Amino acid sequence: MKEESNTYVPKISAIQQAAITISSIAEETPLQESIRLSKALGANVLLKREDLQRVRSYKIRGAFNKIHSLSKEALENGVVCASAGNHAQGVAFACSHLGVKGTIYMPVVTPKQKIDQTKMFGGDWVTVVLSGDTFDDAYLAAQKECDEQGKTFVHPFDDPKIIEGQATVGLELLNQTKMPIDYVFVPVGGGGLVSGICSVFKELSPNTQIIGVEPEGAPSMKKSMELGNVTVLEEIDKFIDGAAVKRVGTLNFNICKQHLSQMVTVPEGLVCQAILDLYNRDAIVVEPAGALTIAALGQFSERLKGKNVVCIVSGSNNDITRTAEIKERALLYGKVKHYFIVRFPQRPGALKQFVADILGPTDDITHFEYSKKSSREDAPAVVGIELQSPLDLEPLIKRMKENNFFGDYLNDKPDLFQYLI
Numbered sequence: 001m002k003e004e005s006n007t008y009v010p011k012i013s014a015i016q017q018a019a020i021t022i023s024s025i026a027e028e029t030p031l032q033e034s035i036r037l038s039k040a041l042g043a044n045v046l047l048k049r050e051d052l053q054r055v056r057s058y059k060i061r062g063a064f065n066k067i068h069s070l071s072k073e074a075l076e077n078g079v080v081c082a083s084a085g086n087h088a089q090g091v092a093f094a095c096s097h098l099g100v101k102g103t104i105y106m107p108v109v110t111p112k113q114k115i116d117q118t119k120m121f122g123g124d125w126v127t128v129v130l131s132g133d134t135f136d137d138a139y140l141a142a143q144k145e146c147d148e149q150g151k152t153f154v155h156p157f158d159d160p161k162i163i164e165g166q167a168t169v170g171l172e173l174l175n176q177t178k179m180p181i182d183y184v185f186v187p188v189g190g191g192g193l194v195s196g197i198c199s200v201f202k203e204l205s206p207n208t209q210i211i212g213v214e215p216e217g218a219p220s221m222k223k224s225m226e227l228g229n230v231t232v233l234e235e236i237d238k239f240i241d242g243a244a245v246k247r248v249g250t251l252n253f254n255i256c257k258q259h260l261s262q263m264v265t266v267p268e269g270l271v272c273q274a275i276l277d278l279y280n281r282d283a284i285v286v287e288p289a290g291a292l293t294i295a296a297l298g299q300f301s302e303r304l305k306g307k308n309v310v311c312i313v314s315g316s317n318n319d320i321t322r323t324a325e326i327k328e329r330a331l332l333y334g335k336v337k338h339y340f341i342v343r344f345p346q347r348p349g350a351l352k353q354f355v356a357d358i359l360g361p362t363d364d365i366t367h368f369e370y371s372k373k374s375s376r377e378d379a380p381a382v383v384g385i386e387l388q389s390p391l392d393l394e395p396l397i398k399r400m401k402e403n404n405f406f407g408d409y410l411n412d413k414p415d416l417f418q419y420l421i
Contacts (some may be wrong), residue, residue, distance in 0.1 A: 008251055009258075010164045010199045018065045018164040019171055025097060026061050026168070027053050031176040031310070036281055041297060043304040048173060048312045051290055055089040055121060057242075057315030058169055059156070062192055063090030065165030066154050067098060074152045075100050082106070082142040084135045084189075084241045085114030086289075086315050087156035092122030102126040102154075103145060105138040109238060111319035134238060136246045157192030158249025167196030173310060174204055181208045182307035183300070185293035187314045188212040188221045188263070189243035191252025197312075198259040209261040213296040215288075216265040218244040224253055225263050239268050239329070242289030242315060266295040269333020272326045275318070287318040288326075332411070335390035339367065341407035342400070343378045358399045362388035380407050 029049045037045040050058035067079060078101035081091045088104045095102035104118060108130045118128055131141040135156075146153045155162060173181065184201065186194040194212045201208045214222055217237025224231045230253050233246045256263070274291040278284040293311035297304065331337035344350045359365070367384025387393060400406035 015167040019168045051316035057086035059086040059090035062162035062165030064094040066161040067094040081154040082139040088118040095125040105142040113319035157190030166193045170197040170200030184310045187292040191248045195252040195255035212263045213292045215240040222263045240288040269329045271295045272330035290315045336387045339410040343407040
């Protein structure tokens with residue numbers, strides 16, 4: 001296996017065979033022009049809509065290709081996987097479709113929507129086990145069951161059959177357009193999709209630039225490429241759960257090291273704004289990982305002018321209960337949502353004065369926590385304020401200080417701020 005990890009790159013023939021294998025269960029997803037993004041960037045921006053797969057992500061491709069390839073004995077023993085959600089749904093669907101017993105380990109923090117969907121796709125064929133706080137915790141638990149019971153582990157990314165299945169996205173892209181593709185932006189978690197797409201374009205469209213995109217809070221591929229070897233991150237931000245892994249795959253890293261044009265990261269708050277824009281302006285529902293590539297386009301605005309650009313929209317398994325947090329993170333990133341400790345004088349009319357004299361005409365109070373202390377001259381309140389523009393912040397703080405309302409600014413105090421968000 002060590003030799004294979006150093007040399008393996010999927011052959012086009014193997015990817016073509018994978019396309020045949022999955023043709024009965026995977027959709028050929030649309031490649032749609034984004035008029036909004038094309039106008040904004042002066043480019044021809046196309047969206048590869050993997051969010052429209054029947055399990056609402058591309059993961060069905062690799063999962064089905066892998067399980068379909070197993071021996072009769074392995075299928076009878078059953079399969080095990082670990083997943084933050086989308087791979088789980090692909091495995092669950094494959095198990096149900098092929099009549100294979102599967103155990104699926106997911107982090108405890110996995111959105112309920114993804115857990116419910118996994119159970120729905122798997123039916124009586126799968127058992128869902130919640131274990132640990134991250135994908136990596138679930139992965140260790142799944143590996144333990146495989147070792148103890150001799151079951152086959154269906155890896156979400158570090159496996160040739162998985163990579164070949166995900167690589168079929170690249171084949172479809174090239175079959176769907178006759179124009180040369182200048183850039184393809186690909187979301188990166190463990191690296192299964194991006195390593196597969198790199199392999200296709202290396203052979204069939206070598207002039208295309210493949211750009212990998214990770215969350216700023218989980219830059220496992222970027223860090224590994226910078227250091228020249230697979231690197232395990234000690235801590236990650238789990239918000240973009242579909243792309244938050246501490247360690248990328250060995251096979252995936254070796255392919256990307258050779259063939260990936262560039263690896264970039266995007267802040268989680270900017271991804272949240274991309275989610276809201278896609279929903280409000282394009283009527284497209286995506287999960288955080290599905291918006292990574294859209295969020296990265298601004299970094300390349302000058303390079304993309306006049307170019308043909310494809311963004312992989314990887315999934316739409318978003319839990320509606322996360323909408324408030326998504327909006328909050330977007331506002332904070334845009335520097336229009338701010339939290340303060342405000343010291344209110346304990347006298348009648350203090351709040352009225354604050355609203356009338358301190359807030360600007362377009363400022364809005366969105367959070368207020370206050371407890372009156374009868375033995376003190378003033379009492380602190382935690383106040384969240386949404387501004388019309390980031391430029392309104394400095395004048396607001398100036399008015400608060402001049403009128404003795406200012407206590408503290410909380411946005412840049414993470415130990416306190418985490419309790420508000």
